[in-house]
Amino acid sequence: MASAAGWPLDERGVAYGDGLFETVLVREGTPQLWEAHLARLARGCKVLDFPLPPRSALEHPLTQAGQELAVLKLILTRGSGGRGYAPPASPTPRLRWQLSPFTPDAARWQAGVRVRYCRLRLGLQPVLAGLKHLNRLENVLARGEWSDADTAEGLLCDSDGRLVEASCMNLFWQREGRLETPRLDRCGVAGTLRSVLLECLPIAEVDADPDVLASAEAVWLGNSVQGVWPVARLDSPDGEPLHHWTIGTEHRRLQAIAHDLLGYPTRLDD
Structure with missing residues (x-):
């Protein structure tokens, strides 16, 4: 080091x-x-x-x-x-x-991850929205909400109930064939992988509440260090299962494009 x-x-x-x-x-x-x-x-x-x-x-x-x-x-x-x-x-x-x-967690690329909703709500501050500033206490508190190794990440909403991000990754989903990601003009971190994917793919930035994930065909988390993790299971803040996804072709398409940008493997067997 x-x-x-x-x-x-x-x-x-x-x-x-x-x-x-x-x-x-x-x-x-x-x-x-x-x-x-x-x-x-x-x-x-x-x-x-x-x-x-x-x-x-x-x-x-x-x-x-x-x-x-x-x-x-x-x-x-x-x-x-x-x-x-x-x-x-x-x-x-x-x-x-x-x-x-650094060694990435390839098992999470392959099998997908289990995530949960967090109780913490992100405060709204449009001036700082998108920046990776040093005031990260909200993320620290959110990450402290779980300790089980089976849960990879926690999803965060803002104080108005809109989906924003995971504790240290950006959130993407496909609904009715359309790629979407939360709009980050009120709070949240605009990740560099997210910004490049927005340039090369037709990903719509949307305001959405958590219910949108119930109708999603595929859900992903991604950042510029870990790459893209397909989401296989989403839990409540209490750890109760809410939704499951079978990792398949739809998940691999976005993952392959993102991993090509980072030099990670783009072919993963389902």
Whole structure:
């Protein structure tokens, strides 16, 4: 594991979550979906109003990557300074990073996963919607709702009851032959895999309540590190089964396209 870490006590990212992060799959030293990660980071810097480091600084950690599959975590904060919540007039952002070896869970690609609804509801904040900012306490609390190893993820709704995402993955489904994903203009993280899939596939962004999944022919979770997991079972917050899906051809089509983007296997036997 390689890293550049260490934080002073007046670091605003630690004190207030005043910053952004990216989690990037690195294959033989090459970052996957790199342009999408850089674009999201740039959007975040614009919203938070502090400068984006030069590309050379963001790419420097890649010089430490070996030939094995790894995950690069970049953490970019506003740095130190300011008084209380008031940000400094001229911030000096602080960049830290870590490279860790990574092995994806291929069994979840193949057999699909069991997921559940979470009780926690995401707050609405359109200004921050889509960004991967450091304020992730909602996700931490949601992930704490289950501990059984058979449950892979938890689905989250917003405070108005709309489907948003899983605790650390984006949500997709097919209904009446149409691919759909929740609209993320009020809250949630717009994943880089999601953004690239929206560019290359006719996926509709929709407002939907949880009942929509009952009529879905196929459901998936995906992100730029794990790839795409087909959903085989959906449970209530109490662990009671609500819906089952047989993993088949429909699931494999979206999975193959996503995995081709990440360099993962695109042919998986049903």
